[in-house]
Every structure is written in C-alpha cells, then in structure tokens.
Amino acid sequence: MAKNKFHTGAGPSQRQLRVGELIRRRLSEVLAQGDVHDPELNRMSITVAEVRTSPDLKIATAFVLPLGGDHAPEALEALNRNRSELRRMVAKGLALKYAPQLRFVLDDTFDRMDATRKMFSDDRVQRDIAASHEDDDAV
Structure with missing residues (x-):
C-alpha cells in the first residue's frame, strides 16, 4: 500500500514531533527574553509545555500555562493579541520553509x-x- 504525501497514522510523524519541539524551544526563548512589544505579555512568565504541528507544518498549536496557573485567560488573550509578532520572531530563529501559524491553547x-x-x-x-x-x- 503506497503512502500519500501526508502522514495518516494514528499519531504525529517524527518530523512533526521534531519541528514541534523546535518551535516549543524557540517560542519559550522569545517569551523568556521579553522581546515582544507588549508590556503586559512581557510581565507574564508563561510555560510552553508542548507544541503540536499539523501534518503540513503550517499550523502550530502551543499548549501554554502562566506560572502558577494564575491569570490564564489574560495570558491567552495577550498571546493571541501578539500572535503575528510571535510568529515572525519564532520563524526568524528556525530554518523552516513556512512560518507556521501559531495557535494558543491553555495546557x-x-x-x-x-x-x-x-x-x-x-x-x-x-x-x-x-x-x-x-x-x-x-x-
């Protein structure tokens, strides 16, 4: 049976896992450095627990949680408000063909x-x- 160009197994491919981990590390660095032009987001300490990518690597879903779990809705709102800037900053540090669209979900x-x-x-x-x-x- 021939495989199609997208992974159709039960779980993510090795490539998805590898790229997800690279994005997780880079996103964590960006958030820790406080380089985003949003003082509210820079005041928060946010943990990026996991990043899952779509099979085509164009969408990356980051599972995040603010330190202590406090102010989670505000943290999610701040991340979504700065999604475009975070996308550029994450892509800048990675050698990917496409800058993945970032989605944020509370872990x-x-x-x-x-x-x-x-x-x-x-x-x-x-x-x-x-x-x-x-x-x-x-x-």
Whole structure:
C-alpha cells in the first residue's frame, strides 16, 4: 500500500514531533527574553509545555500555562493579541520553509493529573483496586 504525501497514522510523524519541539524551544526563548512589544505579555512568565504541528507544518498549536496557573485567560488573550509578532520572531530563529501559524491553547495537563490523583485516592477506588489485586492473586 503506497503512502500519500501526508502522514495518516494514528499519531504525529517524527518530523512533526521534531519541528514541534523546535518551535516549543524557540517560542519559550522569545517569551523568556521579553522581546515582544507588549508590556503586559512581557510581565507574564508563561510555560510552553508542548507544541503540536499539523501534518503540513503550517499550523502550530502551543499548549501554554502562566506560572502558577494564575491569570490564564489574560495570558491567552495577550498571546493571541501578539500572535503575528510571535510568529515572525519564532520563524526568524528556525530554518523552516513556512512560518507556521501559531495557535494558543491553555495546557490542562496538571489539572487532569490532579483530578486523576484525587480519583485514585478515593476510598471506593482503593477498595476496587485492592479487590482487583486479590482476584489476580487467586488466578
């Protein structure tokens, strides 16, 4: 079976992962240096947890979170307001054919981890886990 020119597998291609990580690093540098012409954005400390790219590498979705998770809506608004300038600055430091369009999404990984921890610490869940282990031992 011949592959088409775009990756059609279940996950991202190695190229998408590599380019996403390059964009993540560059975007983190740009935000840390405070070179953007927006004092409000420069006052914020924003973590870029991950960048996922589209198969054609023309769209890059950055998963971001301000330090401590405070003022997340304002941080997202400031990033979106400066999207064009950030795109130019990120592309300037990378050797890509196209400057990817940047999209920003709040990273909820830590919230999901907390919810999972809370769920596993529930007495009913602990009881079910213990019962499951007893069933495994009996087999």
